[in-house]
Amino acid sequence: MSAIETSSTSVIANLRDLPRAMSLSAVLSGLLVIVIGTAASLVIVFQAANNGDLTEAQISSWVVAITIGSGIASIAMSLWYRMPVIAAWSTPGVALLVTSLADYTFAEAVGAYLISAIVVMLIGFTGLFGWIMARIPQPVVMGMLAGVLIKFGFGLFDVIPENPLMVISMIAVYFLLRRVNFRAPTVIALGVGLVIAALGGTIQPEPLTLSLATPLWTPPAFTLPALLGLALPLTALALTSQDAPGLAVLRSAGYTLRIDGALVITGVLSLLTAPFGGHGVTLAAITAALVTGPEAHPDPDKRYSAGVATGVWYLVIGVFGATLVSLFTILPHALIAATAGLGLANAIIGALSASMNDPDVREGGLIALLCTAANFSLFGIGAPFWGLVFGVLTHGIIHWGKGKKR
Numbered sequence: 001m002s003a004i005e006t007s008s009t010s011v012i013a014n015l016r017d018l019p020r021a022m023s024l025s026a027v028l029s030g031l032l033v034i035v036i037g038t039a040a041s042l043v044i045v046f047q048a049a050n051n052g053d054l055t056e057a058q059i060s061s062w063v064v065a066i067t068i069g070s071g072i073a074s075i076a077m078s079l080w081y082r083m084p085v086i087a088a089w090s091t092p093g094v095a096l097l098v099t100s101l102a103d104y105t106f107a108e109a110v111g112a113y114l115i116s117a118i119v120v121m122l123i124g125f126t127g128l129f130g131w132i133m134a135r136i137p138q139p140v141v142m143g144m145l146a147g148v149l150i151k152f153g154f155g156l157f158d159v160i161p162e163n164p165l166m167v168i169s170m171i172a173v174y175f176l177l178r179r180v181n182f183r184a185p186t187v188i189a190l191g192v193g194l195v196i197a198a199l200g201g202t203i204q205p206e207p208l209t210l211s212l213a214t215p216l217w218t219p220p221a222f223t224l225p226a227l228l229g230l231a232l233p234l235t236a237l238a239l240t241s242q243d244a245p246g247l248a249v250l251r252s253a254g255y256t257l258r259i260d261g262a263l264v265i266t267g268v269l270s271l272l273t274a275p276f277g278g279h280g281v282t283l284a285a286i287t288a289a290l291v292t293g294p295e296a297h298p299d300p301d302k303r304y305s306a307g308v309a310t311g312v313w314y315l316v317i318g319v320f321g322a323t324l325v326s327l328f329t330i331l332p333h334a335l336i337a338a339t340a341g342l343g344l345a346n347a348i349i350g351a352l353s354a355s356m357n358d359p360d361v362r363e364g365g366l367i368a369l370l371c372t373a374a375n376f377s378l379f380g381i382g383a384p385f386w387g388l389v390f391g392v393l394t395h396g397i398i399h400w401g402k403g404k405k406r
Contacts, residue, residue, distance in 0.1 A: 065278030071314030078307030124263030147372025156341025
């Protein structure tokens with residue numbers, strides 16, 4: 001049976017009904033997804049790009065690839081399924097690139113992105129998602145993710161000496177807003193940081209002009225180290241840290257989505273955007289909850305309009321990606337590092353909890369975490385791959401033949 005089952009007639013019907021389904025709350029919910037994604041995740045893209053010594057043109061192309069790809073995927077999936085199914089670039093994936101991108105040429109990274117996209121597409125076409133998820137020790141994958149993310153938590157406090165007033169104020173505001181269950185504490189913390197940085201003279205604004213981003217084609221290079229050190233971890237993180245929780249958010253809101261079709265769509269968009277620097281399009285995870293509840297639209301059947309609105313906002317951001325790049329280049333390092341650390345706080349908590357929650361299977365997760373956080377390279381292959389390898393080996397040594405759950 002095909003992974004994609006909805007007929008083109010249904011898509012056309014949904015498109016015709018879209019003006020009646022669209023509401024102000026749906027448009028604003030979509031905008032909130034973009035604001036949170038930009039404040040909490042796009043800053044990490046710039047960190048990875050700087051560590052990888054990418055040019056401004058390459059960074060701009062990367063931003064265009066992930067925003068335009070996520071926008072098209074969000075619109076396509078929401079119309080196809082008549083559900084608020086939104087896409088995003090993989091935040092754990094780009095966090096991985098912060099530490100790993102410098103070990104490879106950009107052409108090798110593009111080759112790894114292409115391989116990862118093809119693998120995701122094949123998993124969607126063959127319906128292997130459930131089979132794979134049942135066989136990967138989840139504490140190991142979550143331990144690897146925690147090892148990737150924890151450096152951002154350290155970075156939050158490493159930059160305090162650079163600007164104590166700004167960073168400590170951002171931390172205080174973030175947790176005060178968390179105390180009252182504010183939906184987007186990172187956005188407000190970023191705003192506070194911007195005000196303090198501007199008053200302190202650490203932002204040197206330059207004249208900004210609205211300019212359209214230009215995608216930059218990079219011919220891929222395929223190497224074994226990049227395949228193992230980038231493509232494999234990127235695929236594992238996409239499936240386990242984005243697609244699986246994204247599916248769970250939709251199901252918790254009452255939407256029954258066939259994940260196989262969504263993997264095909266996101267895989268195709270990942271494949272098309274990879275040569276322009278896109279590291280992958282996945283299902284949105286945390287921000288998905290912003291468009292699946294009654295705040296987005298009181299009628300669940302019309303809530304797909306919020307998914308379409310999200311996609312349109314993505315496209316707007318992507319078109320002006322060059323302006324966004326120039327804006328981020330004038331921000332102080334401490335502000336970017338603090339925003340990234342606060343934006344990933346929940347992800348760090350979730351990864352640590354999932355890797356250590358079950359005392360019967362936590363050893364593999366611990367080894368994966370420690371190995372990945374060590375950030376070493378062996379045989380030209382980065383630590384995230386070895387974190388998976390040593391974590392799986394540890395898990396197997398302790399539990400093989402015992403019938404322990406994964």
